[in-house]
Amino acid sequence: MKVSPEIKITKDGSNTLFLQDIDEHYHSVHGAIQESLHVFIKNGIQKISPNKCLINILEIGFGTGLNALLTLDYSIKKNLEINYHTIEPYPLEDPKIWSALNYCELINKNLNNQFDLFHRSDWNKEILMTSFFSFLKYKSKVENCILIPNSYDVIYFDAFSPSSQPELWNESVLEKMFLLLKKNGFLVTYCSKGIVKRKLKKIGFVIDSLPGPPGKREMTFAKKS
Ligand SMILES: C[S@@+](CC[C@H](N)C(=O)[O-])C[C@H]1O[C@@H](n2cnc3c(N)ncnc32)[C@H](O)[C@@H]1O
Known part of the structure; x- marks a missing residue:
């Protein structure tokens, strides 16, 4: 691509x-x-028990870095310790693009340097963005990325839609997500397609269809119980 x-x-x-x-x-x-x-924030990280002191997050599709930025902002505001791992095979290459995005201006002006670092940091190398937030990005397709099973509390499944990238929504990728989650961990996605929910259910997830963001009736919350 x-x-x-x-x-x-x-x-x-x-x-x-x-x-x-x-x-x-x-x-x-x-x-x-x-x-x-x-x-990803309200129905993702905020759904984790407040007693949990360290949260491991995996994002599928780093893209613009918006989800990472919102999660960093949340971690700072709540003093929450987070390990954030993200997968992206087709990163933005031109700094002019991420520098022109208005996210820091709208979310937290103090995070400009961290947002830039999300994009410029080395691949496959963990870095500390704050004393509470570590960040690691893998330059890989999710299909090929080898990660440790039972290690994530939340997966932000933010791939392009099933109609344009069906290979990211097939049973083998979704089953991989199931294996990567800890018990009681969960996956959240904007997608609410029946076919995707049926696949998730078949794999063993317990599905909850939640009200969607503006412009969308529903979204999916899938728990490994
Ligand atoms: C809907 S966008 C993600 C938006 C992103 N989370 C953000 O906050 O900007 C989908 C992302 O998935 C990435 N992608 C495409 N193929 C992929 C694959 N095989 N594995 C993982 N990510 C993939 C795209 O390059 C794109 O950045």
């Missing part, structure tokens, strides 16, 4: 990227920040 995205503005005023080759936006056009906050 060749990555030459265009910057767009979504309905909440935040940017997203659009890839003409596959006709896909990186986020909802109804509001990029609103969507990420709703799916």
